[in-house]
Amino acid sequence: MQGTTLETKVLTFDMYGTLIDWESGLSTALQQVFHIYGINKTESEALQLYAYHEADVSSGDYLPYREVLSKTLEQIGLALGFTPREEDLTEFANSISDWPAFKDSQAALLRLKEHFKLAVITNCDDEHFAISNRKLGIEFDYIITAELARSYKPSLNNFLLALGSIGVPNKNILHIAESLFHDHVPAKKLGLSSVWINRRHGKPGKGATLSATATPDAEYTSMKDFTDAILNQVNYNKFSST
Numbered sequence: 001m002q003g004t005t006l007e008t009k010v011l012t013f014d015m016y017g018t019l020i021d022w023e024s025g026l027s028t029a030l031q032q033v034f035h036i037y038g039i040n041k042t043e044s045e046a047l048q049l050y051a052y053h054e055a056d057v058s059s060g061d062y063l064p065y066r067e068v069l070s071k072t073l074e075q076i077g078l079a080l081g082f083t084p085r086e087e088d089l090t091e092f093a094n095s096i097s098d099w100p101a102f103k104d105s106q107a108a109l110l111r112l113k114e115h116f117k118l119a120v121i122t123n124c125d126d127e128h129f130a131i132s133n134r135k136l137g138i139e140f141d142y143i144i145t146a147e148l149a150r151s152y153k154p155s156l157n158n159f160l161l162a163l164g165s166i167g168v169p170n171k172n173i174l175h176i177a178e179s180l181f182h183d184h185v186p187a188k189k190l191g192l193s194s195v196w197i198n199r200r201h202g203k204p205g206k207g208a209t210l211s212a213t214a215t216p217d218a219e220y221t222s223m224k225d226f227t228d229a230i231l232n233q234v235n236y237n238k239f240s241s242t
Contacts, residue, residue: 007171008193008230010142011112012162014153014177015122016099018197019109019223020132023208025099026050029092033073037082044205049076051208055181058123058152065125065146066093096128101135102199108223109138115234117141121162121175123152123182142166153182154212159190176226184214193217195226 016022030046033039041049053075058068070089077084084092112118119142122129126147133140144162151157166173175194177183187194196216200207220226 008116008174009168009172010117010119010166010174012119012121012142012166012173012175012192013109014175014179014183015120015129015132016124017178017182017199017208018176019101019105019120019136021100021102021199023047023199025095026208028098029095030073030076033084033088033092036088037077037080039080039082044203044207047208048206049079051206051210053079054208055210062146062150062152065096065123065128068152069093069096096124097131099132101132102223104222104224106136106138108227109136111227111231113138115231117166119162119166120144121153121158121183122146123158153179154186156186156189159186159192163190179209179212180214180216181209181212184216185212188214195220197221197223197226 013019027043027046030050034041034046050072054068054072057063057071057075063071070093073084073089073092109118118138118140120129120140121144123146124132126145129143129145142162142165144158144165146152146158149155149158149161163170163173170191173192175183175187175192176197177194178197178199180196184194184196194216196219198219198221201221220229
């Protein structure tokens with residue numbers, strides 16, 4: 001598989017959008033609020049509203065993830081002409097507990113863990129990571145949350161903290177993520193190889209992230225396809241070296 005070599009030792013993952021289906025979770029939570037206030041938006045429109053306002057909120061001084069979610073909803077309400085009630089903000093911030101894991105995430109991670117160290121670089125607090133990771137059922141070797149970094153991707157700070165924690169050369173790391181904006185742009189700035197899990201393949205619109213230009217080393221539409229490809233290479237390399 002292009003972008004991986006015998007030197008790959010650690011796989012770093014984005015969580016929301018790559019392993020956890022945050023777009024379906026966000027869409028459900030947003031539409032529940034929109035219904036209360038008589039707002040009619042398609043899923044694509046709702047997710048792009050979220051992408052724009054979340055990027056604005058999370059790019060400033062660090063805020064806990066619950067506040068990022070609630071302030072993003074406040075900004076969406078301001079843009080659409082309604083004021084969310086306190087209970088709306090609380091329920092929206094709590095919706096992360098309902099965001100499901102993609103069906104192929106757990107099996108893929110368990111297979112990969114047999115051959116690589118696994119890390120997660122995630123835009124959430126420790127609390128939310130623990131909630132979501134229960135759905136994955138995997139023990140990551142390295143966990144870098146936004147709460148630990150005190151910043152949100154696409155800040156390079158999150159990646160630099162991860163690289164320092166992992167402690168191996170960049171050439172030994174492969175970053176796997178869905179969002180070009182949050183993940184592949186900063187990963188490439190730091191010289192990391194990366195794989196795009198294009199979960200939105202065949203879907204309209206840009207989803208819950210802003211548009212960005214990056215060139216990942218490989219692209220797959222599922223974690224299963226990526227896992228099959230990289231483990232096929234692992235097995236080929238083992239066979240070739242004997």
